[in-house]
Amino acid sequence: MSRIRVAVDVGGTFTDICIMDEDSGAIRIEKTASTPDDPMQAIMNGVEQGRIDLSEVTMFSHGTTVATNALITRRLPRTAMVCSEGFRDVVEIRRANKEDLWDTYKDVAKPYIPRRDRLTVRERVSAEGTILEALDEEAARRVAEILKKRQVKSIAVCFMNSYVNGANERRMREILKEAMPDLPVSIS
Template sequence: MLSYRIAIDIGGTFTDYVAMDEETGEITVTKASSTPKNFADGVMEAIEKGGILLEDARYIVHGSTIVINALTERKGAKTALITTKGFRDVLEIGRANRTDLYNYYYTKPRPFVPRMYRFSEHFF
């Protein structure tokens, strides 16, 4: 009876689980602790807590806010960025980002990838 849609998101603290029965509209929500040493453990715990067998799922989607959290908190490994020739600074320039146009005291945020780790190459 494939009637469930399941969504799972791994966050820094919790792994969230939401399931919807497509026939009845009933929604099941639960969460488990995230397990950084093996994130699959937290996912499996959330699935068990949800109480719906995976073979009854028509659709399963998985997401993760871990990377977003690592970027915004500036944690994790040093990262390099390789761009097409001439676009090394395009993300830092950010012409489309006018978050506070009339604020004279506005300061752009520090780039996630420092310039010394940004490379512009011709790939053709």
């Protein structure tokens, strides 16, 4: 049984598939037409075209020029962000990303998610992971209804210190999914 690594790049016109045999080091490249309405279809076409046995794949790497280009050109579906109360504007403040903190006239790009689509709920987790304040579920349901009415296409949930305890984020995702079961919801 061979061991192979597969790397895929989905572009706007073509999908490139790079296949490396781990034992011999041999590399093959396949190119197939992209399918913008269903990028996975182009990947599967490339898998078939390259006669890749998925049971032999030890590593799969996926990059997407389409997503990068969407970010660069700002042609993105309407996305919302739900964050911890008091942290709605962190993405706009950009503390970690300013060349000159004191230059208030410096041109900076607008955030990908406009302020009106960044909503907050009360919840708090300490830096150690202790839940200091459970998610305000009533407020969470109100936020879900607001976002449903706005017809957003995806939602990111970004709560403080969720990297150490994601319980509040997971519950927020559940509430959002109850209101919008088919909508993509990302948590950190």
